[in-house]
Amino acid sequence: MMGTTVRSAALLTGLRHLTASASIAALLSATPLAAQAIDPSAIPRGSPVDPYGTGQSTASDGQYGRTGQSSSATTQSTATTTSDAYQPVSVGGSSTSDTNGTNLTMPGYGQRVGQNGLLDVDNLQVKRPATPGEFETWVKDVTGRKLKRYGSDLLIASARDFAVPATATIPPDYALNVGDTVSIALTGSIEGSVDAEIDRDGRIFLPNVGSISLIGVRYRDLKDRLAVAIGRQYRGYDVSVSVKRLRGVRVYVTGFANNPGAYSINSLSTLVNAVLAAGGPSAGGSFRSVKLYRNGAEVADFDLYQLLRKGDRSLDPLLQNEDVLFIPPVGKQVAVIGSVNEEAIYETREGENLADVLALAGGPTNVADASRLILYRLDDQDSVGSRQIDRALANAEKAEGGDIVQILPQGTLARSLDKQQAIVRIEGEVNKPGNYYVPPNTPLSQVLEMAGGLTPRASVYGTRFFRESVRSQQRRSFLEAVEQMEVSLAAAPLTGTRLGGDSGDRQTQIASARTFLDRLRQKEPDGRLVLDLQPQSASLPGSLLVENNDRIVIPPLVKTVGVFGAVYRPASFLLDGGKPLRVKDYVEQAGGPIRGADKGNIFVVRANGSVLTRSRGGMNAQVLPGDTVFVPIKTQSSSAWAKVRDIAQIVAQFGLTAAAIAAIN
Known part of the structure; x- marks a missing residue:
């Protein structure tokens, strides 16, 4: 009873002194509550983290932390720090510094353990x-x-x-365990800091406070647990805590x-x-x-x-x-190919179906065929069978090990004209040139009517009709022709065909020819479709069904004939209204062929895109408005290089398209 009275009196006395000066309050609050009820010789001296009152932590590295760390460095967290605040911690075998400049060190991440139980860092492979x-x-x-x-x-x-990054945050649910090092800092009536490692019994020891069990304590509760333990002996202090080492x-x-x-x-x-x-x-x-x-x-x-x-x-x-x-x-593995977002080999779990496999592949792309998939399934060890499955039924088909699932693209399928909506561009000598959106099976005559019809100056015979499907076909054919020319050029030295000159000159010619062939490969055909028209035609073939991206250019009527190539005076000649002349007459008007001209291979390109050669009576044919006459240069060899050089000269002088080159060759 007497002891209780003394302790109550001491508590009241302490509360009264809290209103006094800061130095007196700090002195009184630094005294344990039980000091007035026990022998003065048993009173704990100083701070639980600085038991000798030196203002420094004297704990050793072994149990309580480093020595010589001044209280001025303990600015990690004050009373304003919440209990669940994240603190930085070093992991991954590297070192960093906290806000106190103290290194935070962790055992290396992913290091193999050697036979002696220690980390075999040097021999890690x-x-x-x-x-x-x-x-x-x-x-x-x-x-x-x-x-x-x-x-x-x-x-x-x-x-x-x-590894977890070198500077990470400790989640509030992290449970402390043996080996974790806790950093404690006190300010106010008691000052100092200490690093204490949780021992094998799950405890840390603080002077004047005793052992504190921290095993299993969540990080969010660490500050409260320490504050309660220290508060049994001290008042008027602030405590901040962090996990210094995991x-x-x-x-x-x-x-x-x-x-x-x-x-x-x-x-x-x-x-x-x-x-x-x-x-x-x-x-x-x-x-x-x-x-x-x-x-x-x-x-x-x-x-x-x-x-x-x-x-x-x-x-x-x-x-x-x-x-x-x-x-x-x-587990079971399935390969997914085709129009999916990620082609790969996927592992399936028990009960998963083909729809689940497609979901693992990221699903079909926007151009995928939405109606079906192709399934290749192992019938036995020697054969692979395939079948088509409705996409809507894919969730009813269980995935099996060894399956190959293919999604076909729909965007690259060529649809019939009956299902093609078309955008047709018409320009030139029409009353309302522009882009016209038309339904499937629309004839050319209807598009011309939408464009307001032809103008009086329209040259129907010279109409240029460009079509995407024709361009693709021309591109394939042209590349095949270039490959054949390349094979012929490569085989010329083997067949004994002369390339002219010595071996050095021969290699130079071959190199030049290959350079030109490379340039030809980069040419793009224009996709021009040669219409079956007569020079006097006044209308286009109205029954021709248009396709998507068709482009029609109707030029004005021209009354000129061009003569170019190996002639003395390449020029364009105006057609007068007199007696029509023949092709050879205009060649003569251009001065005639020069000495190096190849007279036997003169040809004419008509306004409608067709080609007329000399062997087909081209020299005696009457000229038409828009004709272009070409006189090639005669070569000294019948080798593949001669053919290539002929075409090179034509391209250089007149800029013919790749499709025209293929037709000429």
Whole structure:
């Protein structure tokens, strides 16, 4: 009873003195509450983090922290710091500095444990990513495409740093454990700081306070736990806490891992960190199941596709000391090719269907055929069967190991004219030139009517009609012709055909010819369609059905004839209203062929795009408005180089399109 009265009196006395000067209040509040009720010789002296009143922490590195750290450096957190504030911590085997300039150090991440139980850092060897498995090789042989296993890009050697960053934040739910180092700083009536490591019993020891159990305490509750313990002896102080050093834990990655073994990681690491540090699953390991065993019992089964495809780590558990991770064998694998967002080899789980596989592939692209898919399924070890499946029924077809699913593109399918909406561009000598959107099966006559009809100056015979389908066909044919010319050029020295001159000159000619052939490959045909028109035609073929992206250019009537090439005076000549002349007459008006001209290969390009050669009576044909006469240069050899040089001169002088070159050749 007497002791209770004394303690109550002491408490009231302490409260009265809190209104006095700051120095007196600090002195009184620094005295333990029980000081007036016990022997004065038993009164704790100084701060629990500075028991000798020196203003410095004298704890050693072994149990309480570093020595010689002044109280002025303890500015990590004051009373304004909330209990769940995140604090930086160093992990991943590197060092950084906190706000006090103190190094925060962690055991290395992903370091293999040697036979002596210590980290074998010097001899650490990390395997390359898993080599392609048998199914990947088989898919390449069957489809001709090199498909990767989905998820393998995450495991490349250049991206092997899967450790928690060197400066990380401790989550409020983090549970303290043996080996963690807690930093405590006191200000106010008692000052000082100390770093205390949680011992094997899960406790830390503070002078004048005693042992404090911190095992299993959440980080958000750490400040309150320490404040309660210190508050039994002191008043008028502020406490700030942080986790200065995290413990290391040892885990085992087993099963079908690319680099199985024991790993020392930090206590903030998760299942995914450890698996990826071990190189991920091997060619025979599963991405869909990673099992976590703790104390002999399975506590988690994580699907790596949840992270890879959905970005979901909510079920990724934190690891504890002596956890065992087991990667089971790979499940059923299905290859997905064609118009999907990511072609790859995907692993399926039990019960998943073809629709689930397409979802793993990111779904079909915008140009994919929405009605069907092609399924290649193993009938036996020697054959591959295929069948077409309605896309709407894909969720009813279970996926089987070895399946190859192909989505066909729809955007590249050429539809019939009966289903083609068309945009037709018409310009030149019409009353209302422009772009016209017309329904399928629209004839040319209707488009001309929409354009207001032809003007009186229209040259119907010289109409240029450009069509995309014709351009594609011309491009293919032209490239084939260029390849044949290249083969002929390469075979000329083998067949003994003379290229003229010595070997050095011959090599120069071949090099020049190859350079020109390369330039020809870069030419693009214009897709001109030569219409079957007569020079006196007054209308276009109205029954011709237009196609999408058709372009029609109706030029004005011209009354000139051009003569170019190996003549003395290349020029354009005006047609008068007199007696019509022949082609050879205009060649003579141009001065006639020069000495090096090839008179036997003179040809005429008509206004409608057709070509008339001398062998077909071109020299004696009457000229038409818009005709262009070409007189080539005669070569000294009948080799392939001579043909190439002829075409080169034509292109250089007159800028003919690739389609015209193909027609000439």
